[in-house]
Amino acid sequence: MTAATTKVLVVDNSTWNLYNFRAPTLRRFQRAGLQVVSAAPVDAFLPHFRQKVHAPFRPLRHLRPRGRNPLRDLLFLLELWRLFRSERPALVLLYTIKPNLYGNFAARLLGIPTVSVVTGLGYPLLHGGWLNRLLLGLLRWALSGVQRLVVYNRADAGFLTSRGVVRPGQCRVIPGSGVDTNRWRPVKRPGSSRGLVFLFAGRVLYDKGLGELAEAVRELRREFPRAECWVAGDLHSGNPAAVPAKVFHSWVQEGLFRYFGHVFDMRCLLREVDAVVLPSYREGIPRALTEAMSMGLPVITTQVPGCRELVENGRTGLLVPPRTTLHLAEALKQMCRMAPETRRAMGLAGRRLVLQRYDQRLTSELLLAECLAALSISRHGVPPSKHRPVFRPAGAGI
Numbered sequence: 207m208t209a210a211t212t213k214v215l216v217v218d219n220s221t222w223n224l225y226n227f228r229a230p231t232l233r234r235f236q237r238a239g240l241q242v243v244s245a246a247p248v249d250a251f252l253p254h255f256r257q258k259v260h261a262p263f264r265p266l267r268h269l270r271p272r273g274r275n276p277l278r279d280l281l282f283l284l285e286l287w288r289l290f291r292s293e294r295p296a297l298v299l300l301y302t303i304k305p306n307l308y309g310n311f312a313a314r315l316l317g318i319p320t321v322s323v324v325t326g327l328g329y330p331l332l333h334g335g336w337l338n339r340l341l342l343g344l345l346r347w348a349l350s351g352v353q354r355l356v357v358y359n360r361a362d363a364g365f366l367t368s369r370g371v372v373r374p375g376q377c378r379v380i381p382g383s384g385v386d387t388n389r390w391r392p393v394k395r396p397g398s399s400r401g402l403v404f405l406f407a408g409r410v411l412y413d414k415g416l417g418e419l420a421e422a423v424r425e426l427r428r429e430f431p432r433a434e435c436w437v438a439g440d441l442h443s444g445n446p447a448a449v450p451a452k453v454f455h456s457w458v459q460e461g462l463f464r465y466f467g468h469v470f471d472m473r474c475l476l477r478e479v480d481a482v483v484l485p486s487y488r489e490g491i492p493r494a495l496t497e498a499m500s501m502g503l504p505v506i507t508t509q510v511p512g513c514r515e516l517v518e519n520g521r522t523g524l525l526v527p528p529r530t531t532l533h534l535a536e537a538l539k540q541m542c543r544m545a546p547e548t549r550r551a552m553g554l555a556g557r558r559l560v561l562q563r564y565d566q567r568l569t570s571e572l573l574l575a576e577c578l579a580a581l582s583i584s585r586h587g588v589p590p591s592k593h594r595p596v597f598r599p600a601g602a603g604i
Contacts, residue, residue, distance in 0.1 A: 211241065212239070212240050212241060212296045212297075212581065213240070213241040213242075213243060213293065213294070213295040213296055213297075214235055214240050214241070214242055214243070214295060214296065214297045214298075214299055214577065215243045215244075215245065215289075215290065215293050215295035215297070215298045215299070216228065216232060216242065216243070216244045216245070216298075216299045216301070217244075217245045217246070217266075217286070217298065217299070217300050217301065217305040217309050218244070218245075218246045218301040218302060218305065219246065219247065219269060219271040219301070219302040219303075219304060219305060220246055220247060220249055220251075220271065221246045221247065221248055221249045221250075221251045221252045221255050222249055222250075222251045223246065223301065223302070224244055224246050224251075224255050224259075225251040225254050225255035225258060226251070227325075227383040227493070228244075228301070228383070229255065229258040229259050230384065230386065230566045230567075230570050231383070231384075231566075231569070231570040231573055231574070232244065232259045232261065233258070233259060234567075234570040234571065234574055235574060235577070236259075236261065238574055238578075240577075241261075242259070242261040242262075243261060243262045243263075243264060243293055243295065244259070244261060244262070244263050244264070245263070245264040245265070245266050245289060246263075246265075246266055246269075247265065247266050247267070247269050247271075248265045264289055264293075266282070266285060266286075266289075267285065268281040268282040268284075268285045269282050269285075269304060269305070270282075271302065271303075271304060272444040272445065279304070279308065282304065282308055283308040283311065283312060286305075286308055286309050286312040287312040287315060287316070290312050290313055290316050290318055291316055294318075295318060296318075296319075296581060296584075297318070297319050297320070297321065297577060297580060297581055297584070298313050298318055298319070298320045298321075299320075299321050299323070299577060300320055300321070300322045300323065301323045301325065302325065303324075303341075306322045306323075306324065306345070306348060306349070307344055307345070307348045308348075309322075310322065310348040310349060310351070310352060311347075311348055314351050319353045319580055319581065319583070319584035320351075320352050320353060320580075321352070321353055321354040321355075321356065321576060321577050321580050322349060322352050322354070322355050322356065323355075323356045323357075323573075324355065324356070324357050324358075324362065324366070324490075325358055325383070325490040326358065326362070326488070326489055326490030326512065327362055327365065327488060327490075342369055342371060345366075345371045346370060346371050349371055349372050349376075350372075352372065352376060353376070353579075353580035353583050353584060354376060354377075354378055354576045354577075354579065354580045355371075355372045355376050355377050355378070356377075356378050356379075356380050356573065356576060357377065357378075357379055357380075357490070358379070358380065358381065358382045358383075358490035358491040358512065359379065359381075359489075359490060359491060359511050359512045359515055360379055360511075361511030361512070362490065362511060362512075363377045363378075363379050378576050380569055380572045380573055380576070381491055381515070381563055381564055381568075381569060381572075382490060382491025382493070382496065382564060382569060383491075383493065383566070383569060384496075384564055384565055384566030384567070384568060384569030384570060385493065385496040385497050385500045385560060385564055385565065385566055386500075386566050387500050387557075387560060387561055387565050387566075389473075390473065390476075390497050390500035390501050391500070391501065391502075392501055392502030392553070392554070392557060393477050393501065393502075395477070395480070400432060400434075401430055401431070401432025401433040401434060401542070402430070402433050402434075402480045402481065402541065402542045403433075403434045403435075403436060403478065403479040403480050403481075404423075404433070404434070404435045404436070404479065404480070404481050404482070404483045404506075404538065404541075405435075405436045405437075405438065405475055405476065405479040405481070405482050405483070405498075406419060406435065406436070406437045406438070406439070406463075406482075406483055406484065407437075407438045407439060407469075407472055407475070407482065407484075407494040407498075408439045408484060408486070408492070408494050409439050409440055409442050409445070409448075410437070410439055410440065410441045410442065410448065410449045410454055411442060411445060411447040411448055411449060412447045412448075412449055413447040413486065413487045413488070414484070414485070414486045414487075415484070415485025415486050415487065415508065415528070415529070415534075416437075416449050416454070417449070418485050418529060418530065418531045418534055419435070419483065419485050419534065420457045420462050420463070421531040421535070422485075422531050422534040422535035422538055423435045423462045423463070423535075423538070424460075424462055425531070425535035426535055426538045426539060426542070427461075427462075429539055429542075430539065430542045433538070433542055434464060435462065435463050435464070435483070436463070436464045436465075436466060436475065436479060437458075437463045437464070437465050437466065438465075438466040438467070438468070438469040438472065438475055439467075439468065440467070440468050441454065472494075472497060473501070476497070476498055476501050476503060477501075479503070480503070480504075480541075480549065481503055481504045481505065481506060481541050481549065482494065482495065482498035482503050482504075482505045482506070483505070483506040483507070483534075483538070484505070484506075484507045484508075484513065485506070485507065485508050485526070485528065485534050486507065486508055486510065486512075486513060486528070487508070487510060487528050487529065488510050488511055488512060489510070489511070489512030489513050490512050491512055491515065491516070491564070492507075492512060492513065492516075495507060495513065495516050495517075496516065496560055496564045498556075499516065499522065499523075499553070499556035499557060499559065499560045500556075500557060500560045500561075500564075501553075501557070502550070502553040502554050502556070502557045503553045503556070504522070504523050504524075504541065504549050504552040504553045504556065505517060505522070505523035505524075505556065506523060506524045506526065506534070506537045506538065506541060507523065507524075507525060507526075508525065508526055508527065508528040509525050509526065509527055509528065510528050513525075516556075516559070516564075517556075518555070518559070521552065521555050522552060522555045522556035522559055523552060523556060524537040524540060524541065
């Protein structure tokens, strides 16, 4: 099979993800001569995705990302098996938990090699308990034969390898899905007599630090009554970590947050704010921060995996301990006290960091290399040691 006829089937849990996160990588695959086919549940972003990526699309009718119906999951497994048998790809590239669990099993039955991408550790893995143990067991079973497991930070790689989910030789670290630094560019922000405006962009979850942020903004407003905090993101009632709508709207009514819901193009808000805040408990590599930094904005985030990699404290933003209202409130106040020139310099330093490490051209190139390595292993038996590893033990240099 030549490069021009090598088919890669990409499976994700939403067309929104394909559109917003995967499109640049899929286009890079096409430029490398690979034939790309994508599959996901259909949502409102399918027309936008098709404008970005001109390639066959296969709808997935039985995937419910947050569903817990075993019959539905069995139908999804059967759907994947039929899809893989029909398409006969040279490689399957899998994103998110359910495609990774069921996609690897279906591919193994048909002898098709896989590359799995774990973009972050979700609620069950973060909170322990029986669900944690069950999911780890399922992941060990599903990923035992994967050619490559790609994660977005070293802490996640260490977590999964230390618990025997995959061997260290299977695991690779790529710094996120990347950001289009040409599209997300700094803009001149005119001076204003208003108070500072912070933006939180993400799902409305306690795991994102929304509870601490509400308390911190309440404390901030005592000293800086004109400061504002905007929130852009979806309410997620099906997630165990979701902030109840009644609680969140009470914060909005109190004046702690100005809520915009889901925003199609975040640049329209990032042009209007002074800093971005993400007090998350854990991330992969958060696009909310890389996009903000690419636009020259200073950020406030937590000293947790996925966030601490992005911020040099005091240079590109401010780092605070997770789950602490006091430190978060002090960081918000510190940002308000800064001279505009200091915030601007901090934002431009963040922009330089994104250009060096998180540009989507770099991340797409790295994932392409891992997929080509996986194809080489499946065809020629080249051992993983023949390819330069991206994963290094914690504490090693970047």
